Amino acid sequence: MIDPAIRILELDPREWSNLVRFVTTPAPVERPGRPAPTGGLVLLHEGESVIKAVHTERGRLTGIAYAGPRSLKELAHAQGARWVVALEVGALDEAMHRGQERVRIDQDLVTQNLEFVHVVRELFDEGRIAIYPRPLAGLPLPRGPTVQRALDLAFPDDRTAVVYLFEDGRIWTSLIVRKSRGQIDLVAGHRALAMSDEPRDYLRDYPRILGAVRARFAAPAIGFFAERRTVERLFSDDRPGVWARAYAAKQIVVDPLAPWAGLALGAGAVREAFDRSRKLLSRIDPLGLAQPLARRAREKLAATIDLAEILGFDPFDLVSRLRKLRDE
Amino acid sequence: MSVSVTSHGLRVGDKEVPLLSGAVHYWRLDRRHWGACLDAVVGLGFPLVETYVPWSVHERSGGSFDFGESDPRKDLGAFLDLAAARGLGAIVRPGPHINAELTYFGYPERLLRDESILARSARGAKVLLPVPPRMFPVPSYACDRFFDEVRRWFEAVARVVGPRLDPAGPVVLVQVDNEAALFFRDSLFEQDYHPESIASFRRHLAAKYGTDAELRSAWGDSTVQLEDVDAPRARSAREARDLVRLFDWAEFHEELPRMALERLRAILGEVGLGGVPTSHNLPPGQWAIPLSIPALERTVDIVGIDLYSPRADHRTLKQRVLFLEGTARLPYAPELGGGAPPWYPQLEAEDARFLLQASFAWGLRGYNLYMAVDRDRWVGAPIGARGERLATADAYAAFHRVLGEHGILSMRRKLGALVVVPRAYMRLSRVAHAWGPVSPSVLEQIGIGPEMSCIEESFGFPEPVQIEWVVALRALSEALERARVPFAYLDGDAGSDRFLGAPLLCVPSFGFQSRALVEKLERAARAGGSVVCAPRLPSLDESMRPCTGLSSGATVVDHRDVAALDRLISTLADERHARSSIWSATPRMDVIEREGDDGRRVVFVVSLTREPSTARIEGSVSTLVDLETGERIDPERVAMGSFQVRILGTQRADA
Numbered sequence: 010m011i012d013p014a015i016r017i018l019e020l021d022p023r024e025w026s027n028l029v030r031f032v033t034t035p036a037p038v039e040r041p042g043r044p045a046p047t048g049g050l051v052l053l054h055e056g057e058s059v060i061k062a063v064h065t066e067r068g069r070l071t072g073i074a075y076a077g078p079r080s081l082k083e084l085a086h087a088q089g090a091r092w093v094v095a096l097e098v099g100a101l102d103e104a105m106h107r108g109q110e111r112v113r114i115d116q117d118l119v120t121q122n123l124e125f126v127h128v129v130r131e132l133f134d135e136g137r138i139a140i141y142p143r144p145l146a147g148l149p150l151p152r153g154p155t156v157q158r159a160l161d162l163a164f165p166d167d168r169t170a171v172v173y174l175f176e177d178g179r180i181w182t183s184l185i186v187r188k189s190r191g192q193i194d195l196v197a198g199h200r201a202l203a204m205s206d207e208p209r210d211y212l213r214d215y216p217r218i219l220g221a222v223r224a225r226f227a228a229p230a231i232g233f234f235a236e237r238r239t240v241e242r243l244f245s246d247d248r249p250g251v252w253a254r255a256y257a258a259k260q261i262v263v264d265p266l267a268p269w270a271g272l273a274l275g276a277g278a279v280r281e282a283f284d285r286s287r288k289l290l291s292r293i294d295p296l297g298l299a300q301p302l303a304r305r306a307r308e309k310l311a312a313t314i315d316l317a318e319i320l321g322f323d324p325f326d327l328v329s330r331l332r333k334l335r336d337e
Numbered sequence: 338m339s340v341s342v343t344s345h346g347l348r349v350g351d352k353e354v355p356l357l358s359g360a361v362h363y364w365r366l367d368r369r370h371w372g373a374c375l376d377a378v379v380g381l382g383f384p385l386v387e388t389y390v391p392w393s394v395h396e397r398s399g400g401s402f403d404f405g406e407s408d409p410r411k412d413l414g415a416f417l418d419l420a421a422a423r424g425l426g427a428i429v430r431p432g433p434h435i436n437a438e439l440t441y442f443g444y445p446e447r448l449l450r451d452e453s454i455l456a457r458s459a460r461g462a463k464v465l466l467p468v469p470p471r472m473f474p475v476p477s478y479a480c481d482r483f484f485d486e487v488r489r490w491f492e493a494v495a496r497v498v499g500p501r502l503d504p505a506g507p508v509v510l511v512q513v514d515n516e517a518a519l520f521f522r523d524s525l526f527e528q529d530y531h532p533e534s535i536a537s538f539r540r541h542l543a544a545k546y547g548t549d550a551e552l553r554s555a556w557g558d559s560t561v562q563l564e565d566v567d568a569p570r571a572r573s574a575r576e577a578r579d580l581v582r583l584f585d586w587a588e589f590h591e592e593l594p595r596m597a598l599e600r601l602r603a604i605l606g607e608v609g610l611g612g613v614p615t616s617h618n619l620p621p622g623q624w625a626i627p628l629s630i631p632a633l634e635r636t637v638d639i640v641g642i643d644l645y646s647p648r649a650d651h652r653t654l655k656q657r658v659l660f661l662e663g664t665a666r667l668p669y670a671p672e673l674g675g676g677a678p679p680w681y682p683q684l685e686a687e688d689a690r691f692l693l694q695a696s697f698a699w700g701l702r703g704y705n706l707y708m709a710v711d712r713d714r715w716v717g718a719p720i721g722a723r724g725e726r727l728a729t730a731d732a733y734a735a736f737h738r739v740l741g742e743h744g745i746l747s748m749r750r751k752l753g754a755l756v757v758v759p760r761a762y763m764r765l766s767r768v769a770h771a772w773g774p775v776s777p778s779v780l781e782q783i784g785i786g787p788e789m790s791c792i793e794e795s796f797g798f799p800e801p802v803q804i805e806w807v808v809a810l811r812a813l814s815e816a817l818e819r820a821r822v823p824f825a826y827l828d829g830d831a832g833s834d835r836f837l838g839a840p841l842l843c844v845p846s847f848g849f850q851s852r853a854l855v856e857k858l859e860r861a862a863r864a865g866g867s868v869v870c871a872p873r874l875p876s877l878d879e880s881m882r883p884c885t886g887l888s889s890g891a892t893v894v895d896h897r898d899v900a901a902l903d904r905l906i907s908t909l910a911d912e913r914h915a916r917s918s919i920w921s922a923t924p925r926m927d928v929i930e931r932e933g934d935d936g937r938r939v940v941f942v943v944s945l946t947r948e949p950s951t952a953r954i955e956g957s958v959s960t961l962v963d964l965e966t967g968e969r970i971d972p973e974r975v976a977m978g979s980f981q982v983r984i985l986g987t988q989r990a991d992a
Contacts, residue, residue, distance in 0.1 A: 017713060116471075
């Protein structure tokens with residue numbers, strides 16, 4: 010899925026920072042009447058004895074009690090944390106040990122990460138790691154080949170995917186991704202196209218951007234062009250059909266329109282999946298657990314046929330769980 | 338040797354050359370653009386160009402190497418000749434570990450498939466480095482076969498670089514390996530349990546203890562013997578005496594990479610690359626990395642720390658640079674971020690500018706801009722891959738011009754104090770690391786220090802020393818800042834002479850302390866230095882044996898009593914004339930004065946806030962001129978932008 014020789018070319022630092030922030034910063038959650046908890050709590054415990062407690066925003070905590078996985082929700086509320094992870098002493102060492110035993114140098118990075126995700130799931134199941142909230146409990150985890158099938162379905166070989174967002178008459182962020190022989194082998198920013206006349210308007214300029222991408226790298230399989238503010242508005246709008254209406258009104262341009270993207274637009278699923286991804290990614294943890302989950306949420310959009318059969322789980326069940334988490 | 342290291346750069350023949358370089362990766366660029374890229378490096382005011390030399394890129398199957406015979410982009414010799422033709426000196430970094438955001442960090446994949454070469458975990462597994470674009474197992478830096486392989490690589494490099502060493506060619510510095518800190522898998526019980534590493538640990542213990550009886554006495558274990566003693570594989574300490582064997586392992590964790598660098602340097606010499614000074618770069622951490630600058634400086638000539646902090650982390654950056662200033666032979670950043678890899682937190686243009694200028698304000702005297710020229714897997718270099726100057730280029734050129742025209746690199750701060758960082762406490766923090774395989778040094782890089790990363794166990798001492806020493810260090814530093822005493826950090830491992838460098842020595846000091854450090858402090862006190870210990874004098878040494886030094890040579894203060902601490906520091910600062918002659922009267926604004934041997938002086942004003950504001954400078958200063966713009970400045974009203982650094986020429990009011 011990710012070519013070990015992947016090339017990452019000519020990313021503009023401002024555009025790249027904008028994109029990273031856009032993808033990893035959750036939309037603010039408005040909760041009238043009470044301040045939203047922020048940050049998370051990480052506990053290291055030996056039985057009921059807490060060896061170390063750290064709040065990601067308040068720092069070192071002492072005097073914390075741990076009464077087992079069922080107490081995590083209460084602990085989260087008491088400590089003003091959005092989430093809690095409780096680690097038994099030795100659980101991280103065990104996770105690393107099992108991961109090191111399973112990961113091979115000839116595996117692709119996504120597959121390697123999935124090996125670690127499976128290890129962590131095992132440790133959840135053994136009660137050595139507990140987490141609150143846990144919306145994805147019981148959901149089957151995919152293996153590398155499953156994810157590869159989904160990727161191949163969504164993104165044909167020797168094609169590119171293109172995203173451009175504009176703000177105030179200039180490019181706010183841009184990204185060009187190419188897939189070859191089943192693997193993402195190139196990521197580039199707009200500068201790599203070396204266009205003499207800088208694009209300034211998503212609607213006017215997208216055809217020549219697509220032309221330049223085709224000439225420089227490969228024919229686009231999907232292109233997405235819009236104003237940043239429009240996209241932010243769409244992601245924060247819960248009403249069904251807003252994406253489809255924006256598409257029809259050319260407030261966003263999706264060209265070429267991949268079949269799965271058409272389905273997603275129609276289903277209004279884009280906002281749900283993306284919003285969830287951002288929240289998960291915003292909690293980046295040292296083992297990178299959140300990223301495969303978010304990636305999987307996005308990948309659910311990839312199929313136009315029986316997704317449950319391909320992915321090994323029901324994506325609509327996943328969406329339902331994510332919605333429930335968001336509403337908590 | 339025609340090249341030597343000075344306190345502020347290199348002496349090449351009879352010429353002083355500032356240690357300012359820009360990184361260019363020749364093999365990643367179209368060869369047609371090499372000339373334009375090097376011209377642009379010259380245009381930014383760099384006297385030196387730096388490049389890694391990647392093993393995996395040059396090695397062909399069958400054990401031969403391509404240095405341009407097949408692929409013109411790999412013609413290192415031609416690249417160095419082009420640099421020489423432009424008057425550029427060159428720094429080469431042949432690894433073997435180079436990272437450079439290369440898959441497998443520059444090691445040939447075949448090497449990492451050889452199980453006999455790989456480092457081992459406490460349970461015998463290979464030690465995985467989880468990095469994009471592919472995780473891989475790391476080699477053991479104790480394995481003889483690994484060094485045999487490296488020798489073949491260095492021999493190949495030497496055939497190209499050897500004839501181009503100064504004075505015959507442009508190469509003035511060779512870096513030995515890269516960030517040799519156990520590949521960020523540096524938790525104490527992560528590695529290296531390779532059989533040859535264990536054998537090396539036994540030799541380390543034999544050199545330290547000499548006999549089984551001594552080892553048994555130190556470890557409190559009547560069964561161990563030097564011949565077959567095993568390395569600790571988990572933390573099992575409950576009280577102070579249990580720590581001794583863990584300290585020995587932590588000490589070996591520092592010794593292992595140091596010995597590896599010594600072997601690598603020796604090989605470089607044997608293959609013909611020993612004719613110029615050598616350097617090494619520590620990863621961006623200071624207290625948690627298993628490397629000691631003073632120890633490494635006994636092996637290589639220049640040891641620096643890589644700096645990548647964004648503006649928001651200015652406190653960490655300042656601490657790191659002050660550590661370099663107080664401890665290193667030459668305060669040098671072998672990599673200072675001109676951008677960042679795409680998968681790390683990004684340095685935006687304003688971050689990169691602040692990082693550079695603030696680092697020099699706080700004491701840096703040389704750096705390598707990493708990267709100067711854009712390339713694959715990098716974001717934010719000031720020069721494009723075709724040699725074009727990008728938007729951020731002008732700021733570098735202007736800064737270098739000011740450094741050069743005003744002789745700033747040879748100017749010094751007059752230090753009123755050194756804050757001593759006891760290495761024994763750094764080791765204890767590594768022993769007491771809470772989060773298993775999550776690297777303490779990586780956590781430190783993102784601002785998570787011992788307070789958040791160490792367990793709360795006190796091991797029989799009145800407090801958890803592994804956490805409290807950092808609290809004491811911070812309290813001492815803040816007290817010195819309030820008293821306007823310029824200070825830097827000194828690694829407790831440093832030689833005795835370094836302890837004589839300031840009138841005031843402030844030391845976190847708890848129930849135990851390294852005996853060698855106590856002796857150095859005693860000598861400094863006898864030589865007239867004032868030693869402040871917070872919060873108490875030690876009663877044990879690092880072997881948990883009685884230690885009663887310092888009883889008459891130091892003043893003790895409880896750092897948690899801020900008023901008492903301030904009174905003491907203030908009194909000593911007056912007695913020892915340790916205060917700065919000029920200072921900032923504005924919060925979140927640093928004013929740093931430097932003075933050259935010729936009497937010239939400059940003032941750096943560093944804004945530590947996002948909001949534009951006005952700084953007021955007080956003390957003995959009358960006339961100020963902005964050295965970049967020529968603008969005359971009123972010391973009462975220095976207009977400062979968001980995280981701006983201004984360099985001002987000054988005259989004393991009494992001049």
